[in-house]
Structure formats: structure tokens, C-alpha cells
Amino acid sequence: MIALMVQGCTSDAGKSTVVAALCRWFARRGYSVAPFKPQNMALNSAVTVDGGEIGRSTALQALACGIEPHSDMNPVLLKPQTDMGAQVIIRGQVLGNMQALDYHAYKKTAREAVLSAWQDLSTRYDVIVVEGAGSPAEINLRENDIANMGFAEMVDCPVILVADIDRGGVFAHLVGTLDLLSESEQKRTRGFVINRFRGDLSLLQGGLDWLEERTGKPVFGVLPYLHGLTLDAEDAVDEQGGHDAGALNVVVPLLPRMSNHNDFDPLRLHPGVNLRFVKMGEAWPPADLVILPGSKATRADLAFLREQGWDRQIERHLRYGGKLLGICGGFQMLGERIDDPEGLESDPGSSEGLGWLDMSTRLVPGKQLRNVGGVYLPTGAAIHGYEIHNGVTEGAAMSRPMLKLADYLDGAISPDQQVMGCYLHGLFDSAEATESLLAWAGMTSGEAVDYAVHREVELDRLADMLDEHLDLTALLSQLQSIRF
Structure with a gap:
């Protein structure tokens, strides 16, 4: 089994979209592929084929793979109820409500559920595309981490780092995030993907060359800003444009x-x-x-x-x-x-x-x-x-x-x-x-x-984007030695 983990410099950097795109890309080439998100915090969720509950974006990624969502794909789901507490769902079923400090202590136990779900999923699929949560450089959350590098280290999974250039500060995001990782985590990070670029790519090339020289890691691609892309969101409520006055x-x-x-x-x-x-x-x-x-x-x-x-x-x-x-x-x-x-x-x-x-x-x-x-x-x-x-x-x-x-x-x-x-x-x-x-x-x-048809069209659009803008040969070459 081959795995790749997509982590982001920030929340909403495009991790979910890149994972969905990779899932559809692998599926279109005949691979048996599944998504995996060790830990998620979201109020948008979906019901799984085994009667569980997982994050909505992971369910969408399963659709990109052409398979039914399963609770193994998102073994820990946190649904915030207050600023300090959340409902904790383990492998699809409600465990109970916990305050933030209580859950932080519980993460050692949650890790066992994550690893068990990972092992079960890895026996059923040839490829697993893993999504991180938030940023791996949140220093206060690194102890007992199961969402980002902590998970990648446990299962020996390679990582690519995604940053959103539309937010600004993309080079600071990438270099700063990499700098805050441990030496082994830096080695595990195989390279970068820059997301949501608008404009003439030649104007960005000097920055890309600098980034590769500074970090010694490749930029696998610069993905364009896809206007009008509408897919199930994890949390952020997208602003909507108006239609005619008679609507x-x-x-x-x-x-x-x-x-x-x-x-x-x-x-x-x-x-x-x-x-x-x-x-x-x-x-x-x-x-x-x-x-x-x-x-x-x-x-x-x-x-x-x-x-x-x-x-x-x-x-x-x-x-x-x-x-x-x-x-x-x-x-x-x-x-x-x-x-x-x-x-x-x-x-x-x-x-x-x-x-x-x-x-x-x-x-x-x-x-x-x-x-x-x-x-x-x-x-x-x-x-x-x-x-x-x-x-x-x-x-x-x-x-x-x-x-x-x-x-x-x-x-x-x-x-x-x-x-x-x-x-x-x-x-x-x-x-x-x-x-x-x-x-x-x-x-x-x-x-x-017909939203079901719309989803399929958008997922194919994402996979087409990878074919055009991502150096998939270079990316896949990093995965050949990583098997489980």
C-alpha cells in the first residue's frame, strides 16, 4: 500500500481540495484508493455506509474515489459545541462531550483508535491519501499530535505541504512552517504545492527558484485559482454572488x-x-x-x-x-x-x-x-x-x-x-x-x-487541474519506497 499525506500551512489552505483532486486522479487511473483524515474538527458531517459519522470533506473525497464513505476514513471527529468544548466522535460513534483540556489528555487513547482505523483501511486499498488538520506548526498542539506530523511519524508517511498564495505571504508560510518542524519531519516533507494562484506564472518563477534553493525541496506545482468551484465545504461559509433582481x-x-x-x-x-x-x-x-x-x-x-x-x-x-x-x-x-x-x-x-x-x-x-x-x-x-x-x-x-x-x-x-x-x-x-x-x-x-451531477463534474475538474499544473511524475517518484 502506498500513502501520501497532504498538510497545510494554515486552515483553509486547500488541503481538502488537493486530497479530493488526488483521490479522483488515482481513481481515474484504476487504483483502489481511499481518503483518510486522522482527526477532524468540523460541524459539517456525513453519515457513513457502516452507520457512523465523519467529516463532510472526507465523505466528498470518498466520492472522488468512487467508494462509499466509511467511519475508518475519519476515526476522530470533533464537533464544537462551545468555545471550550466539543462532542467527541470515535470511529463514527459518539463518545461524549469533552472540554479542550480533557480531550488533550485523551489524545493518547484516541491515537489507538486512529492507528486501528488506519490498519483496517490499509488492508482494503492500494493507495491512501491522507489529509492533515490546520497546520503542523501549531507549537502548542504538537504534544501527542495525531492530526499532522505526529500521525505521519507514527506510520512513516511522506508529506507534501500546501500553501494558499491568494492569502498573501506564501513564501513566509512555507519556509516558516518548515522551519518549525523537527529534523525528521523536515526530511519527511517531500516538497510543496502552491494553491489558488492568479496571474502570469512567469512573474512567480523567481520566488519558486528561491524557495527551492532555500529549502532544498521541489515545488511540485502551482495550482490555479478555480473560479466558480463549488464543493461541500468543511467549515467556512462561502460568500455567494447575487443573481438577477427577479430571483x-x-x-x-x-x-x-x-x-x-x-x-x-x-x-x-x-x-x-x-x-x-x-x-x-x-x-x-x-x-x-x-x-x-x-x-x-x-x-x-x-x-x-x-x-x-x-x-x-x-x-x-x-x-x-x-x-x-x-x-x-x-x-x-x-x-x-x-x-x-x-x-x-x-x-x-x-x-x-x-x-x-x-x-x-x-x-x-x-x-x-x-x-x-x-x-x-x-x-x-x-x-x-x-x-x-x-x-x-x-x-x-x-x-x-x-x-x-x-x-x-x-x-x-x-x-x-x-x-x-x-x-x-x-x-x-x-x-x-x-x-x-x-x-x-x-x-x-x-x-x-442536480447537485450529484455537479459534484462529479467539479471533481473531474480538479483531477484535470492536477494533470495540467502538477508534476505528478516527480511527486509519485517520492512515494515508491513508502509501503506499508
């Missing part, structure tokens, strides 16, 4: 612990939709449809929504005939009450809901994790997605369900059909379902994007 205005409040915001990627691509994420302190824009997103800390995010006065803005929106949709945690907010007696997401307690649906939610142990398909009941449109939640929701509103999924009903619709919600993520991935949902919101025309 449907969709507003999503940007909550501190918003989860799975990739639910909205198909809407960002829709030519008939103006999608706007409203941030703290911003004026509330005109809206035809407001969507309350998923949340990893539903009661805390509901309190934040009220602090911003957004509950009053949504009430006004409804009074003037606008539509309101809640997804997962956002669906729970629409009810009369949210109870968390065991403190699964925060301190034990209860919160008054927004009261727009006659129902209440109780958070209980045992997270629901499933990929599922069914129909959107008002029109019969086919729909598919995934559930990731702890809540059990009951009440009269549930007698008017929104979805029929497999052998059960999900969600609720208000008697006036102005408000609805459900637990299903991925509502807009299906073009048929999107057209039905947007028609309910007031759209009269416009063709929705």
Missing part, C-alpha cells in the same frame, strides 16, 4: 454553531435564487423564504437568534406572507419547547421555542445516523438525504408530516402551509425536490441544479 430571495441566519451548511450549496448554484447568509449585526434583507439551519448547540443558537432580534424579523416576514423552513436543529426551534435534560448539547435545561409549530423536542442519547430516501408529501417529489440528530419531536404538528422516508414519516407543516420543517439534511441535493420546495416558496420558473 427568489432566500435568507439563512448565520448561527454560531450552524451545522451542515453545505445543505445550501445547491441553492447558491441555482440561477433563480439569491441566497444570503445574515451575519450578526447585519440588517435583515428582503426574503421570500427564510431557512433555519441545523445546529450543534440548538438551545444556544436559539438564544443567539433572539439576541439578534431575528425572531422578530422572522415574525414580520411571516406576517407579510413569507415562507419559513427549518432543517434539523432549525426544525426543533420552530416548536414550543426544546428540552435537554441530560445536557447533551449544553448545560441541562429547557428553552422556549419559537412557537410556530405545535410540537416539542426532547434531546435524548443515541444519535440518529442514517442515509435515507423518500418523497416530499405535498407534491410526491423524490427526495433523499441523511439524518444526524439526537432529538425526538412530538406534538400535533407531526400529524401533518412533510416527508415520507422509507418506513416512517418526518417533519411537520403548519395548517396554513406557511411554515414547515424536518430532520432531513440534503433537501436540495435532488433537483426534483428543490423545484418542489422552491415552488412552495414562490418560485414560478427556473431549473434546479
